[in-house]
Amino acid sequence: xxxxxxxxxxxxxxxxxxxxxxxxxxxxxxxxxxxxxxxxxxxxxxxxxxxxxxxxxxxxxxxxxxxxxxxxxxxxxxxxxxxxxxxxxxxxxxxxxxxxxxxxxxxxxxxxxxxxxxx
Amino acid sequence: xxxxxxxxxxxxxxxxxxxxxxxxxxxxxxxxxxxxxxxxxxxxxxxxxxxxxxxxxxxxxxxxxxxxxxxxxxxxxxxxxxxxxxxxxxxxxxxxxxxxxxxxxxx
Numbered sequence: 001x002x003x004x005x006x007x008x009x010x011x012x013x014x015x016x017x018x019x020x021x022x023x024x025x026x027x028x029x030x031x032x033x034x035x036x037x038x039x040x041x042x043x044x045x046x047x048x049x050x051x052x053x054x055x056x057x058x059x060x061x062x063x064x065x066x067x068x069x070x071x072x073x074x075x076x077x078x079x080x081x082x083x084x085x086x087x088x089x090x091x092x093x094x095x096x097x098x099x100x101x102x103x104x105x106x107x108x109x110x111x112x113x114x115x116x117x118x119x
Numbered sequence: 120x121x122x123x124x125x126x127x128x129x130x131x132x133x134x135x136x137x138x139x140x141x142x143x144x145x146x147x148x149x150x151x152x153x154x155x156x157x158x159x160x161x162x163x164x165x166x167x168x169x170x171x172x173x174x175x176x177x178x179x180x181x182x183x184x185x186x187x188x189x190x191x192x193x194x195x196x197x198x199x200x201x202x203x204x205x206x207x208x209x210x211x212x213x214x215x216x217x218x219x220x221x222x223x224x225x226x
Contacts, residue, residue: 045206045218046208046217046220047217048214048215048216051215055213057215058120058214059214091162091163096165096168102210103151103211104210104215105165105168106165107174109164
C-alpha cells in the first residue's frame with residue numbers, strides 16, 4: 001500500500017525558505033513526474049504547487065524547487081522568500097498513473113503538514 | 120489559467136438524499152475533470168477522473184458526468200460518511216486548478 005508522509009518545520013520566518021520532505025513507502029520513486037505538492041490555506045481551497053522538476057504554478061513566481069532522492073525514496077519541496085500568504089497545509093501527492101501525455105491527477109496524498117509563516 | 124467554478128458553495132442534505140454538485144470551466148476542457156472528497160481534517164481522496172470514471176474502491180452511489188465546460192458530481196442516497204467538501208480539478212492545461220469546493224452538510 002502506497003503511503004506518503006510529510007515532515008519539516010511547522011514555523012518559518014518571513015523571507016526565509018520553507019523546506020518539506022515527503023517519505024514514500026510501498027512504492028519506489030523513479031522519476032520526478034510521478035510526484036508533486038498541493039497546498040491548502042487554513043479554511044480555504046486547494047492550490048497546486050507543482051509536479052516534477054519542471055511544472056510549477058506560476059502564481060508562486062519561480063520560488064519553488066522540487067527534488068527527488070531515490071536512495072531514500074523521498075522527495076522534497078523548497079519555497080523561497082516566504083510570506084504570510086504561504087501559510088498553509090502542504091500535501092505531498094502521487095500522480096495517478098495514466099497515459100504519458102495526460103496531465104496529472106492525484107491518487108495518493110500525505111496527511112498534510114501545517115506550515116505557518118510568522119516572525 | 121483555467122478557472123473552475125463550483126456551485127453551490129455549500130448545501131444541506133439528509134441521509135438518503137440525492138445530491139448534485141456543479142463545476143463549470145472557463146473554457147472547453149473536454150473531459151479532463153477529476154473530483155475529490157475531503158473529510159474534515161483529512162487529505163482529499165480522488166473519486167473520479169476523466170469526468171465519469173470511478174476510481175477503484177469508490178462506492179457506485181458516486182457518479183460524474185459532463186464534457187466541455189459543464190460537469191456534475193452526483194451522490195445518490197447520501198450516506199453519513201459522505202458529509203464532506205468536494206472539489207473539482209481540471210487537468211486540461213497547466214497550471215492545474217481546482218474549484219473552490221462544495222461543502223455538503225447535515226440538514
